Amino acid sequence: MDQPFDLGQRLKALRIAHGFSQRELAKRAGVSNAVISLIEQNKTSPSVGMLKKVLDGLPVALAEFFSWEAPPRSRVFFAAEELVEIAGGAVSYRQLGRDLSERALQILHERYAPGADTGEAMLRHEAEEGGVVVAGELEVTVGDQRRVLQAGEAYYFDSRLPHRFRNVGEAEAVVVSACTPPSF
Amino acid sequence: MDQPFDLGQRLKALRIAHGFSQRELAKRAGVSNAVISLIEQNKTSPSVGMLKKVLDGLPVALAEFFSWEAPPRSRVFFAAEELVEIAGGAVSYRQLGRDLSERALQILHERYAPGADTGEAMLRHEAEEGGVVVAGELEVTVGDQRRVLQAGEAYYFDSRLPHRFRNVGEAEAVVVSACTPPSF
DNA sequence: CATTTACGTTAAATATACTAAGCAAGAAAA
DNA sequence: TTTTCTTGCTTAGTATATTTAACGTAAATG
Numbered sequence: 001m002d003q004p005f006d007l008g009q010r011l012k013a014l015r016i017a018h019g020f021s022q023r024e025l026a027k028r029a030g031v032s033n034a035v036i037s038l039i040e041q042n043k044t045s046p047s048v049g050m051l052k053k054v055l056d057g058l059p060v061a062l063a064e065f066f067s068w069e070a071p072p073r074s075r076v077f078f079a080a081e082e083l084v085e086i087a088g089g090a091v092s093y094r095q096l097g098r099d100l101s102e103r104a105l106q107i108l109h110e111r112y113a114p115g116a117d118t119g120e121a122m123l124r125h126e127a128e129e130g131g132v133v134v135a136g137e138l139e140v141t142v143g144d145q146r147r148v149l150q151a152g153e154a155y156y157f158d159s160r161l162p163h164r165f166r167n168v169g170e171a172e173a174v175v176v177s178a179c180t181p182p183s184f
Numbered sequence: 185m186d187q188p189f190d191l192g193q194r195l196k197a198l199r200i201a202h203g204f205s206q207r208e209l210a211k212r213a214g215v216s217n218a219v220i221s222l223i224e225q226n227k228t229s230p231s232v233g234m235l236k237k238v239l240d241g242l243p244v245a246l247a248e249f250f251s252w253e254a255p256p257r258s259r260v261f262f263a264a265e266e267l268v269e270i271a272g273g274a275v276s277y278r279q280l281g282r283d284l285s286e287r288a289l290q291i292l293h294e295r296y297a298p299g300a301d302t303g304e305a306m307l308r309h310e311a312e313e314g315g316v317v318v319a320g321e322l323e324v325t326v327g328d329q330r331r332v333l334q335a336g337e338a339y340y341f342d343s344r345l346p347h348r349f350r351n352v353g354e355a356e357a358v359v360v361s362a363c364t365p366p367s368f
Numbered sequence: 369c370a371t372t373t374a375c376g377t378t379a380a381a382t383a384t385a386c387t388a389a390g391c392a393a394g395a396a397a398a
Numbered sequence: 399t400t401t402t403c404t405t406g407c408t409t410a411g412t413a414t415a416t417t418t419a420a421c422g423t424a425a426a427t428g
Contacts, residue, residue: 045233063250178362
């Protein structure tokens with residue numbers, strides 16, 4: 001199974017945090033007060049429509065509601081050697097941490113040898129990503145846009161757009177990038 | 185009102201992306217196939233319990249499901265000068281883009297003058313963040329953990345833990361960091 | 369003290385979601 | 399072609415969510 005996701009407790013905590021009584025919230029949300037009580041006791045599994053109406057009364061977005069709080073993380077620091085190599089070769093992707101399952105963020109230290117290329121077949125994934133070029137120069141292609149970025153320049157885009165990276169300089173290109181959710 | 189949140193379209197897109205038919209997904213999720221059809225046509229408003237079961241079949245987390253897709257982004261590249269300074273002084277935070285409202289990710293190019301410090305009063309916010317030290321050395325304190333990171337080393341933590349950055353070296357310290365959701 | 373107001377909960381009635389079975393259209397196999 | 403499988407959709411019956419209205423308690427008000 002899964003984390004039970006104590007929806008009732010979550011809603012109650014949010015409601016209290018916003019300083020509403022069940023009836024106040026119900027009125028603001030335009031629903032009956034009973035439903036708040038029942039949901040908070042997990043005596044009913046509300047429809048998403050209902051939940052949305054209730055959360056609009058706070059107001060809290062669905063995404064925010066489900067953005068679950070994780071237990072305090074243990075691993076905080078990473079030695080240079082601990083950035084695990086996930087590609088190797090002309091293009092090096094060194095990832096911060098091995099297990100991304102509980103991470104909201106994937107951070108990479110990328111190195112492109114001169115001429116290195118992520119390939120003609122452009123990449124796509126469901127995420128957003130961005131990065132800063134730290135050294136060298138890197139050609140970035142996103143959709144129909146293309147540009148050569150120098151050290152200090154940066155990019156940001158929706159990863160669903162086809163994209164490609166290429167080191168067009170004579171020296172190694174170094175980038176620190178981030179991606180959410182981890183999907184590469 | 186709000187974005188109508190076309191739940192049906194969203195589910196259908198995810199299902200297709202994962203290469204499942206309605207019946208396949210239904211079987212994996214342990215629900216009847218009709219419900220997939222009905223949900224995708226927005227002919228029913230599923231309970232969160234039901235939606236969770238369905239998404240578990242993909243698998244996709246609720247939070248991920250509601251993490252809304254934005255329209256194709258316009259701005260992709262940023263010149264070094266376009267990283268807007270949001271702090272200034274001994275500590276420099278240069279942020280990628282001015283408007284974070286439609287971003288899932290906040291990316292900063294940070295510079296700490298020798299001795300620079302984010303302060304005794306430790307920072308807290310609802311997010312996760314991580315970064316890679318690009319140059320210099322930086323002391324990072326998270327909760328009760330403390331460490332001096334050299335260039336090439338990295339950190340990652342839950343931003344709700346109190347945290348603090350301090351340049352204990354003689355040279356400037358440079359970090360590229362990312363934070364989701366944008367909250368600093 | 370009695371009265372009012374607000375609180376969360378519960379019961380019965382109603383509305384709606386979910387299941388199981390069957391339908392028609394298209395693709396693949398014989 | 400016919401047969402068979404898969405696709406997505408629809409309907410009737412059952413399970414469950416939601417509403418309305420009432421209940422019991424506690425704190426404020428007269």
